[in-house]
Amino acid sequence: MSDASPSVNDAILQVEHLSMKFGGLVAIGDLSFQARRGEITALIGPNGAGKTTVFNCITGFYKPSEGMLTLNRRDGSSYLLERLPNHEIPARAKVARTFQNIRLFSGMTLLENLLVAQHNKLMKASGYTILGLFGFSGYRTASAESIDLARHWLEKADLVDRADDPAGDLPYGAQRRLEIARAMCTGPELLCLDEPAAGLNPKESMALNALLMDIKDNTGTSILLIEHDMAVVMQISDHVVVLEYGRKISDGSPHAVRTDPRVIAAYLGVEDEDVETVLIEVGDEDVIEQLDTGPDATHGPGSSSSYFAGPVTDTVGHSEGERVTVSKGASKAGQVDARSGAARPASPAEAKPEKPSAAKSSTAKPAAKAPAKPKTPGDSNRGGGNE
Amino acid sequence: MAVTTSPERDIVATPMQRATREALYAGAIALGLFVLFIGLRTDQNISNELILVQRWWLLAVVVVLTMAGRFLYVAYGQPFLANQKIVDVATGLLPESMATRFFRLPYFIAAIVIVAVLAFLAGSLDGLLGPGLAGYARFLRALAIIYALASVMFYFRTFIHAHFSALGITALALYPIIVVLVLALYGGSVAAGFQGSLKWVDNYGIQILIYVMLAWGLNIVVGLAGLLDLGYVAFYAVGAYAYALLGTQYGLSFWILLPAAGAMAAFWGVLLGFPVLRLRGDYLAIVTLAFGEIIRLVLINWREVTNGSAGITGIPKVTFFGLMTFNVSDPNYIAKVLDIATSSAYYKIFLYYLILGLCLLTAFVTIRLRRMPVGRAWEALREDEIACRSLGINTTTTKLTAFATGAMFGGFAGSFFAARQGFVSPESFIFLESAIILAIVVLGGMGSLVGIAVAAMVMIGGTEVLRELDFLKQVFGPDFTPELYRMLLFGMAMVIVMLWKPRGFVGSREPTAFLKERRAVSGSFTKEGHG
Ligand SMILES: Nc1ncnc2c1ncn2[C@@H]1O[C@H](COP(=O)(O)OP(=O)(O)OP(=O)(O)O)[C@@H](O)[C@H]1O
Numbered sequence: 001m002s003d004a005s006p007s008v009n010d011a012i013l014q015v016e017h018l019s020m021k022f023g024g025l026v027a028i029g030d031l032s033f034q035a036r037r038g039e040i041t042a043l044i045g046p047n048g049a050g051k052t053t054v055f056n057c058i059t060g061f062y063k064p065s066e067g068m069l070t071l072n073r074r075d076g077s078s079y080l081l082e083r084l085p086n087h088e089i090p091a092r093a094k095v096a097r098t099f100q101n102i103r104l105f106s107g108m109t110l111l112e113n114l115l116v117a118q119h120n121k122l123m124k125a126s127g128y129t130i131l132g133l134f135g136f137s138g139y140r141t142a143s144a145e146s147i148d149l150a151r152h153w154l155e156k157a158d159l160v161d162r163a164d165d166p167a168g169d170l171p172y173g174a175q176r177r178l179e180i181a182r183a184m185c186t187g188p189e190l191l192c193l194d195e196p197a198a199g200l201n202p203k204e205s206m207a208l209n210a211l212l213m214d215i216k217d218n219t220g221t222s223i224l225l226i227e228h229d230m231a232v233v234m235q236i237s238d239h240v241v242v243l244e245y246g247r248k249i250s251d252g253s254p255h256a257v258r259t260d261p262r263v264i265a266a267y268l269g270v271e272d273e274d275v276e277t278v279l280i281e282v283g284d285e286d287v288i289e290q291l292d293t294g295p296d297a298t299h300g301p302g303s304s305s306s307y308f309a310g311p312v313t314d315t316v317g318h319s320e321g322e323r324v325t326v327s328k329g330a331s332k333a334g335q336v337d338a339r340s341g342a343a344r345p346a347s348p349a350e351a352k353p354e355k356p357s358a359a360k361s362s363t364a365k366p367a368a369k370a371p372a373k374p375k376t377p378g379d380s381n382r383g384g385g386n387e
Numbered sequence: 388m389a390v391t392t393s394p395e396r397d398i399v400a401t402p403m404q405r406a407t408r409e410a411l412y413a414g415a416i417a418l419g420l421f422v423l424f425i426g427l428r429t430d431q432n433i434s435n436e437l438i439l440v441q442r443w444w445l446l447a448v449v450v451v452l453t454m455a456g457r458f459l460y461v462a463y464g465q466p467f468l469a470n471q472k473i474v475d476v477a478t479g480l481l482p483e484s485m486a487t488r489f490f491r492l493p494y495f496i497a498a499i500v501i502v503a504v505l506a507f508l509a510g511s512l513d514g515l516l517g518p519g520l521a522g523y524a525r526f527l528r529a530l531a532i533i534y535a536l537a538s539v540m541f542y543f544r545t546f547i548h549a550h551f552s553a554l555g556i557t558a559l560a561l562y563p564i565i566v567v568l569v570l571a572l573y574g575g576s577v578a579a580g581f582q583g584s585l586k587w588v589d590n591y592g593i594q595i596l597i598y599v600m601l602a603w604g605l606n607i608v609v610g611l612a613g614l615l616d617l618g619y620v621a622f623y624a625v626g627a628y629a630y631a632l633l634g635t636q637y638g639l640s641f642w643i644l645l646p647a648a649g650a651m652a653a654f655w656g657v658l659l660g661f662p663v664l665r666l667r668g669d670y671l672a673i674v675t676l677a678f679g680e681i682i683r684l685v686l687i688n689w690r691e692v693t694n695g696s697a698g699i700t701g702i703p704k705v706t707f708f709g710l711m712t713f714n715v716s717d718p719n720y721i722a723k724v725l726d727i728a729t730s731s732a733y734y735k736i737f738l739y740y741l742i743l744g745l746c747l748l749t750a751f752v753t754i755r756l757r758r759m760p761v762g763r764a765w766e767a768l769r770e771d772e773i774a775c776r777s778l779g780i781n782t783t784t785t786k787l788t789a790f791a792t793g794a795m796f797g798g799f800a801g802s803f804f805a806a807r808q809g810f811v812s813p814e815s816f817i818f819l820e821s822a823i824i825l826a827i828v829v830l831g832g833m834g835s836l837v838g839i840a841v842a843a844m845v846m847i848g849g850t851e852v853l854r855e856l857d858f859l860k861q862v863f864g865p866d867f868t869p870e871l872y873r874m875l876l877f878g879m880a881m882v883i884v885m886l887w888k889p890r891g892f893v894g895s896r897e898p899t900a901f902l903k904e905r906r907a908v909s910g911s912f913t914k915e916g917h918g
């Protein structure tokens with residue numbers, strides 16, 4: 001499935017016009033950004049912004065409703081992630097991830113956790129079990145090597161003393177580090193971390209930063225990071241993408257993003273009176289309704305969440321309780337746009353003619369500022385099918 | 388009938404009062420539960436009419452027994468158990484454990500004496516005590532033997548614990564020899580020893596080992612991969628019929644058909660696996676259950692091939708690796724070749740070692756596979772399927788291999804079963820068998836080979852023992868058949884074990900690799916899997 005990429009560029013991951021809908025809910029709407037090789041790209045945004053959903057699309061747990069996810073490997077091959085089966089994304093495209101709600105093999109020891117992560121390599125070495133069953137030496141050396149690699153990452157994660165304890169017995173911070181170590185044992189080129197610093201104390205948080213910097217500097221692995229802790233984000237990331245209600249509202253260096261009023265508004269919110277005035281000004285036009293075309297059978301959550309496989313929520317955990325019913329004028333960033341009344345481009349990366357739906361969906365954007373945009377429902381489908 | 392007692396009353400009430408009260412509640416509940424089950428019974432009279440038989444006496448006995456049991460437990464049992472945990476003020480030690488109080492040298496000597504006396508009187512028991520009391524005497528002797536053996540095991544418990552597997556295998560390997568020797572000494576001749584050993588080797592040894600093998604096979608699917616399979620008996624059936632049909636129709640030897648039966652069962656495992664792989668939890672359980680039933684119904688209804696419910700007879704015996712046979716009429720009958728007395732026990736003993744070998748093969752492969760990537764992936768799948776996929780593990784093929792491997796051992800066991808019985812019919816492959824095998828896996832502790840072997844021994848051996856309790860006929864009347872109560876006892880045993888050890892006999896898990904030291908993982912961390 002490795003398409004000849006137009007140019008081997010420095011973007012390890014290109015997300016183009018990614019949309020993900022759950023029935024009527026638009027979790028991600030026409031999101032485009034790039035993660036550059038060898039950098040730490042942070043994905044931030046308020047709760048329910050759709051960050052975890054982006055990860056689930058990248059790692060194949062969800063099939064995106066629209067859009068293209070291209071991963072360019074170091075050897076020049078590139079993969080369209082939305083077309084790869086779930087388990088081939090780590091195996092072939094070399095994307096590893098961690099989960100927001102930690103998913104360790106809690107009844108297995110730390111060492112075993114890291115050995116499971118090297119499954120594919122060891123499977124080959126054991127001749128798909130057959131040779132290994134008869135004790136061929138090739139498997140024995142591969143097995144010893146895998147233990148060495150596991151020890152290496154246990155040392156990095158400062159967990160080597162507890163290598164023979166069950167993973168479920170670790171304190172929370174150590175479990176987070178172990179999950180990262182486990183992901184690194186798959187030998188990834190892109191490491192996706194979902195809120196690795198959540199629930200860590202300042203000291204653990206420092207250790208985590210050091211670990212991530214170490215990974216970035218010494219392995220050349222690029223990192224895509226979801227994080228709420230701004231201290232972590234500002235300190236270690238090279239590039240920040242800000243999401244709000246599934247749309248990108250800002251994209252740039254940590255410094256640029258921090259001073260972007262849209263981002264500030266998204267995080268701090270604008271006052272209620274302003275919301276009122278904004279809504280009156282805008283005339284309450286709702287573009288999102290055009291996207292809300294009801295449950296979409298063909299573009300629903302991926303095969304993993306088929307009827308038989310149980311509900312998606314069962315398949316991939318996501319933070320519960322933050323169902324976003326994208327209401328009219330909910331986007332705080334959009335309100336800022338509306339309030340300032342200026343024709344501010346949605347974000348540096350988005351050229352206006354290219355992104356009609358994004359502009360539209362910045363709900364409260366004054367109608368006068370977008371006169372040229374056609375508002376046909378078909379518009380929102382132009383990200384290109386993923387099937 | 389909610390029993391709501393306020394905490395104040397509990398504190399005020401003496402144990403006796405509390406016990407009386409709880410006994411009354413228990414009696415009321417028992418009455419409510421059993422009034423229709425035990426108090427009334429439907430029966431047929433001579434003219435085939437349905438009549439109600441009233442059994443109020445039996446009901447009263449059951450209710451009173453329940454009350455007495457509850458009373459004793461609350462009045463004496465609970466305080467006693469609480470005391471066990473209280474340290475003695477004077478010595479600073481916990482009280483002696485129940486076990487050390489139960490196994491004492493004087494008791495041991497008494498048990499030995501009882502065994503010796505009763506064994507000495509064995510021949511004349513009936514004459515001395517009459518047939519009724521003689522039954523009790525024999526039961527007493529059995530209890531004394533069990534007690535004596537248990538005492539010895541208790542005395543050497545640390546040693547046994549340390550070398551459990553080695554000792555277990557040695558004991559199993561020596562079992563037929565010991566049985567024959569003991570019975571030969573007892574009966575006074577080698578022939579009597581062989582003759583008497585039939586029951587012990589066949590009903591206990593082979594029977595238990597078949598279940599050990601089946602449970603070990605199912606353990607791969609349920610215990611390791613965490614896929615709840617309620618139709619495991621289907622693979623057992625496939626193996627049995629594969630040998631029965633190919634053996635009778637084409638006269639192929641057991642040694643060719645054993646691997647063939649395993650391969651065929653594995654093939655069916657993959658066939659079943661494909662559609663059900665996407666199912667999880669309850670759905671998977673139901674579909675596998677249905678698969679088991681489908682296989683059985685096919686066996687019943689496909690008369691031309693399977694001979695329907697009449698089954699297949701005349702299945703050839705296993706040969707001694709083609710060198711000798713166990714058919715008296717053959718020229719190379721084992722007794723003729725080796726020039727020894729004719730006895731049917733040779734075949735049973737041979738079968739015993741055969742199934743023991745198959746069991747050891749299963750254990751070996753399981754242990755080996757657990758340390759291989761595929762085995763680790765099975766366990767990882769049980770722990771967290773999502774995480775497995777995020778690590779690039781193809782969960783589909785991993786589940787399929789678990790299904791196929793488990794099915795293969797089921798197939799081996801099936802062909803052995805057919806060879807041992809000489810006869811197969813669909814009746815042997817009912818859902819209850821699947822349930823029993825699963826119960827053994829759960830009781831033993833999912834994933835633990837030793838625990839499962841012990842569970843099989845207790846459950847299957849225990850139900851076999853029921854057949855021995857003939858003297859109960861004197862108590863409950865001549866039409867009392869203790870075997871019929873085996874499911875009741877099975878269920879009770881399961882409830883008790885699950886209360887006492889919710890994770891089964893061996894709840895902990897042996898890690899498959901270690902850096903510094905191998906430490907068992909407590910059962911509280913492992914998951915049962917849900918797909
Ligand atoms: N499988 C699903 N089915 C339906 N809705 C979903 C599903 N997954 C996510 N959502 C919805 O998509 C939106 C974005 O969720 P997501 O978990 O991606 O947010 P997030 O940015 O990761 O939030 P947080 O910071 O709380 O983790 C939420 O409204 C969520 O309820």
Ligand SMILES: [Mg+2]
Nearest residue numbers: 051052100319
């Ligand atoms: Mg999230």
